Amino acid sequence: MIVVDQLTKSYGDKVVVDHLSFTVRPGVVTGFLGPNGSGKSTTMRMILGLDAPTSGTVTVAGRAYVDAPVPMRTVGALLDAKAVHGGRTARNHLLWLAHSNGIPARRVDEVLADVGLKGAAHRRAGTFSLGMSQRLGIAAALLGDPEVLMLDEPVNGLDPEGILWIRTLMRRLAAEGRTVLLSSHLMSEMALTADHLIVIGRGRLIADTGIEDFVRTQSDSSVLVHTAEAGDGERLAGPLRAAGAEVAVEEAGGDGDRLVVTDLTGAQIGRIAVAEGIPLAELSPRHTSLEEAYLRMTRDSVEYSVHGEGGA
Numbered sequence: 044m045i046v047v048d049q050l051t052k053s054y055g056d057k058v059v060v061d062h063l064s065f066t067v068r069p070g071v072v073t074g075f076l077g078p079n080g081s082g083k084s085t086t087m088r089m090i091l092g093l094d095a096p097t098s099g100t101v102t103v104a105g106r107a108y109v110d111a112p113v114p115m116r117t118v119g120a121l122l123d124a125k126a127v128h129g130g131r132t133a134r135n136h137l138l139w140l141a142h143s144n145g146i147p148a149r150r151v152d153e154v155l156a157d158v159g160l161k162g163a164a165h166r167r168a169g170t171f172s173l174g175m176s177q178r179l180g181i182a183a184a185l186l187g188d189p190e191v192l193m194l195d196e197p198v199n200g201l202d203p204e205g206i207l208w209i210r211t212l213m214r215r216l217a218a219e220g221r222t223v224l225l226s227s228h229l230m231s232e233m234a235l236t237a238d239h240l241i242v243i244g245r246g247r248l249i250a251d252t253g254i255e256d257f258v259r260t261q262s263d264s265s266v267l268v269h270t271a272e273a274g275d276g277e278r279l280a281g282p283l284r285a286a287g288a289e290v291a292v293e294e295a296g297g298d299g300d301r302l303v304v305t306d307l308t309g310a311q312i313g314r315i316a317v318a319e320g321i322p323l324a325e326l327s328p329r330h331t332s333l334e335e336a337y338l339r340m341t342r343d344s345v346e347y348s349v350h351g352e353g354g355a
């Protein structure tokens with residue numbers, strides 16, 4: 044379990060993590076989401092004791108990470124896959140880490156097999172592709188058989204096969220009862236992997252929710268209606284509103300009008316249109332994707348918005 048309590052980090056007068064509190068529980072995969080620059084890496088570095096908080100506390104498995112007798116046995120972390128001595132072979136890199144943490148050498152071969160790098164054990168890490176470097180970083184994280192795993196953007200730059208592999212591995216590790224925290228700035232990557240989501244923006248907590256609740260509360264649906272004839276939009280909107288719908292009408296010129304209708308199904312709208320004798324050119328249900336819901340939720344906290352609204 045990771046418990047973050049009122050964690051705050053300032054650089055000069057810039058507050059990059061702002062009174063952040065959340066708990067990461069064992070047995071599930073928790074996604075740590077936020078736009079670029081929202082403070083995810085800084086939070087993870089504080090969890091690992093690599094950065095000191097300005098205020099607030101964090102505990103991992105009941106104590107501050109730096110107080111753990113053998114840190115690698117408590118938390119396995121991957122913060123930067125390329126932070127490896129490129130001249131060492133994969134196996135030697137892991138042997139060195141194992142040795143300096145009092146972990147038996149046989150664990151090295153186990154984790155190399157676990158991440159599918161057995162065949163590349165004697166290749167220099169400097170020659171590895173990004174995907175292989177990620178695997179080596181994950182092997183290092185697994186070395187101490189830790190109860191907590193924390194990976195910063197683990198699928199960044201990976202191909203679909205690599206993403207699927209990480210997803211499967213993380214779910215297996217969580218199913219073994221471990222605490223798994225993965226960060227990403229993309230909802231699409233988390234939607235299929237995480238059971239729970241912690242969303243931050245500008246260093247503040249925006250959501251702490253199960254993925255199913257997130258889907259239920261954030262992804263609403265509407266129906267797009269196109270009338271066949273211009274001028275019919277308002278004529279149809281009246282009876283739709285009377286039936287309880289919320290309707291936005293846009294006059295689309297010569298090609299009929301466009302209505303966005305919520306709170307009624309396509310079938311209900313179709314029946315009302317028939318009853319009113321209004322011909323339709325289109326009737327299509329739309330679902331807000333999780334990605335759209337996430338972007339909407341974090342829109343105001345994007346540090347460098349392309350629209351210039353969210354300026355830092």
Ligand SMILES: Nc1ncnc2c1ncn2[C@@H]1O[C@H](COP(=O)(O)OP(=O)(O)OP(=O)(O)O)[C@@H](O)[C@H]1O
Binds near residue numbers: 059077078080081
């Ligand atoms: N050592 C530092 N000195 C000053 N500012 C810093 C330092 N480290 C991070 N920051 C700032 O803190 C903010 C949060 O950065 P952080 O890397 O934690 O965000 P992030 O959510 O991990 O982003 P990304 O998805 O881009 O990795 C950014 O504005 C960054 O510029």
